[in-house]
Amino acid sequence: MxxxxxxxxxxxxxxxxxxxxxxxxxxxxxxxxxxxxxxxxxxxxxxxxxxxxxxxxxxxxxxxxxxGHADPRVVERVRAQAERMTHTCFGVVPYEPYVELAEKLNELVPGSSEKRSAFFNSGAEAVENAVKISRSYTGRNGVLAFENAFHGRTLLAMTLTSKIDPYKKNFGPFAPEVYRVPAPYPYRCPAQKDCSNGCRGNCLDLLTRGFVGTFDPENLAAIIVEPVSGEGGFIPFPDFYLRKLRELCDEYGIVLIADEVQTGFGRTGKMFAIEHAGVEPDIVTTAKSMASGLPLGGVTGKKEIMDAVHQGGLGTTYGGNPLACAASLAVLETFEKEDxxxxxxxxxxxxxxxxxxxxxxxxxxxxxxxxxxxxxxxxxxxxxxxxxxxxxxxxxxxxxxxxxxxxxxxxxxxxxxxxxxxxxxxxxxxxxxxxxxxxxxxxxxxx
Ligand SMILES: Cc1ncc(COP(=O)(O)O)c(C=O)c1O
CATH class of the missing domain: 3.90.1150.10 (Aspartate Aminotransferase, domain 1)
Structure with a gap:
């Protein structure tokens, strides 16, 4: 060979x-x-x-x-887009590739609810905006995240992240109203149970116990979860755990955010990892492979949640830049054409x-x-x-x-x-x- x-x-x-x-x-x-x-x-x-x-x-x-590196469709579409126009700011003069990408993601993100999308520059920005949207929609401020989580390095995303060195050390004070509970980790079970025959969700008790002693579920705007923790060590959340999160969010009116920045776009064999559990999240955050490494972060969610923010409340100069949107449209085409x-x-x-x-x-x-x-x-x-x-x-x-x-x-x-x-x-x-x-x-x- x-x-x-x-x-x-x-x-x-x-x-x-x-x-x-x-x-x-x-x-x-x-x-x-x-x-x-x-x-x-x-x-x-x-x-x-x-x-x-x-x-x-x-x-x-x-x-x-x-x-793949230098996917021919990505290269060609970015080149063609660069020749036409590199930037106008979607909030000043909008352009079609942004809308086309939103339409496609609204279709792809799991669940039958009507969806809307907005684009930013990175995974961290997608997470920040998903939380802002959840707060605006619910009128609440608490956010629940998990141990082993990684959601980025901006102030709120870093606060949601669960590893001190190198991500948080010396960088406090952190954002308020962020709560954390243990995450399923069968090899090192946080409930110290033997999970060798499979996780039975013993740590779920630790979450519901938090409702009593640490945070009011009725003040939680969002629960944010990576269906498979990425930086935390590729630890899948069991399907039943994700379904339980859905139930809890429905019971208490909490927005369920699936952070698919690392798990999305086929990484787990499905377009989005949460599909394995058959759960419809309220919001999905995307980035990374969405635009094959060009800076792009996405927030896609249920229409009534995404539209709850006042007009002009979301935006950034470069977010959903034409080159990044062109790359992402090419990525989606490659997924389809190359199975x-x-x-x-x-x-x-x-x-x-x-x-x-x-x-x-x-x-x-x-x-x-x-x-x-x-x-x-x-x-x-x-x-x-x-x-x-x-x-x-x-x-x-x-x-x-x-x-x-x-x-x-x-x-x-x-x-x-x-x-x-x-x-x-x-x-x-x-x-x-x-x-x-x-x-x-x-x-x-x-x-
Ligand atoms: C699950 C998850 N969320 C958010 C982020 C942050 O993305 P970015 O580095 O683009 O800000 C990452 C990055 O690794 C991630 O894996």
Missing amino acids: LGSTRIKTEIPGPRSRELMERRKGAVSAALAAPLPIFASEAKGALLTDVDGNTFIDFTGGIGCINV LLGRAERLGERVQGAMRDLQAKYPDTLGDVRGIGPMAAMEVVTDRESREPDKALMARIVENALGEGLLLITAGQFSNVIRTLMPLVIEDDELDEGFAILDRAIAAATS
């Missing part, structure tokens, strides 16, 4: 090292730098660095490239199968394998019994994989989770090669 990777230099190569020095002299040291290479170009599931080394990309720029959901489902089986094989080979190191479809993860631990997270070992695995041509990123409260966010269009031989590299990376890191 002809390998997809081409490692021609030591990693990082000389040009990447040179750019890293320039970066140090020019760019804030506060920005993360998990991989020491610099990108030059990318196509499909392969990324080439400035030294001519080609890597298999299991990161997709943190889940933004589900249709990407079908591909995602098959990919999910292969990815989870490969992870289980690795777990059988390294039972002490790979404590848990979980996920839905190709949104899958393995938890790296010191040993099977203690389940102690092993962040240092995880870092060695990432470094070894990089040296052999595989890009990986981590996740989880303890930064010890290997997650897969490869483009859904990855070829079978690229996937096999990626997992073969991962196998060697684990072997070398544990020997």
